[in-house]
Amino acid sequence: MLAPKFPFTNTPLPSVPPVEEAAPTYSPDQVPSCGGHGILEILEVTRFLEAHGIECCVVGVSALMFYGAGRSRDEWDLCVPDDKLHEAAALLACGSIADRLHPVPPLPIQHPSSLSHTYHRFKGKGIHFYVILVPAHDAHIPSGPFRIMRSMNNIPYPTLQVLMQSFLDTNDEVSLCDCIDGSNVSEEWGRRYLDLEGPNDLEWASRMNQRAKEAAQGRGWPFVHYFPTQKINRREKWESRVRSKTGRLEWKTPESLFDTRFRLKGSPDPWTQKLMSC
Template sequence: MLASNIHINPPVPPSLPVADTATYSPDEVPSCGGHGTLEILTIIRFLEEHGIECCIVGVSALIYYGAGRVRDEWDLCVPDNKVTEAAALLSSELISDKIHPVPPHSTSHPFSLSHTYHRFKGRGIHFYFVLMPAHDAHIPSGPFQIQRSLTGLPYPTLPILMQSYLDMNDDVSLCDCIDGSDVSEEWGRRHLDLDGTNDLEWTSRMNKVAKEAARGKGWLFVHYFPTQTINKREKWESRVRSKKGRLGWTTPDNLFDTRFRLKGSPDPWTQKRMSC
């Protein structure tokens, strides 16, 4: 079983027949207060030992860079040409005592193809992760440009992650990343490619996959990726300049620089945290 710091045995659901209560085995809570940090670290080390590089993207990457997000599962990014190999390794007996494959999500999620990915669960533990191709995260591969957390988890560097949100026109994640990292306009001019427009070729390919995945499932609604064209420089300047405008009544500007950052607070990724 994967490492766990907390063991909670909830009561047996009342719907279970009395005869079944002896065999009922609820999932344990994952490590680090339920975050599953040590579990995903075990998975990453396993893949790296077998020659497959990876990095953590999605909600987890936003949390690492300071955004106030809630994680349901980890998004583990691998090179496009390594997805099949990684899935086979993670489904093998080499690690079957720790994880096992589970069905993908049954419905599509906004701005995501997570319902098409290989998905895994900790054995006897409430811990889930998916394998995401680098293309889908708009992360250049070969090799990944990563920054490791103090726990040892690999994340895309902040410029790589921020660039991906601009190129994908993922406005929500872009604003969350800006407000979590509290970067400036000048930072963007030095570290990002702000010329031209977002990557509509990427958008077209992602929407094609989404449409094909929905075919035959009878879904009434499919989440597609936004197809409008944006000027990256204008988008960047607009979103950085509006940091104060995203403050709410719970984050007054006399105390907060952004909705996620108290005045004078250190960069979150320089601090050791249970979540990353």
């Protein structure tokens, strides 16, 4: 199986003017649904886009949480096809959902190995709920159509194979190990479902680094973050990270009780359970 190819364009992001967040008042934002996780809110956003013919899937930290990783979330990363990014941003800013969601300025700081500070960002009106639109190219998620798995709450996520492949191809070491430890998959699973032949996607890393550099210069910032450009053997990376699952255990997760740092022995796969965080 050949590594997926992604379209890439220098077309600027859509000119949807952000609306400044309201000044603080005596009425603070309400807590989102499901104990602050915002499940009903992100479900409404995904259904709205899908109803307008725009496929989408949740990526980033939320996807890792869905597959069992112990992460915390500040906002939802929502992946859309590259050629639908302009339309999706305009719909969320001006569509019928605009009475509950509005555009806000992008993140004011750079994050390592991320272009999140350049993406369209939206906030729920009166609630502490944020969603960022992520182009499929940047998430290294093949589109046309997305291969998704829906949670028990009906939220679309990339399948485990697609998500794991993206971490391997982009040499995202931290996310790869978190996904392995959350899903507790085996070496054999990777041989069956992943493309382990050849190196990681260095062309993708080069394009992302160039865009990161341009974005930093455009804001007068030093170019301090980057995407890994080290060439790796995907099979060797996969085998070594799966075999070291127990080596990532800590004193709080003893091997007598845990298979991985996120999974108790005999625990069911998290994505088969109706969790209020996914």
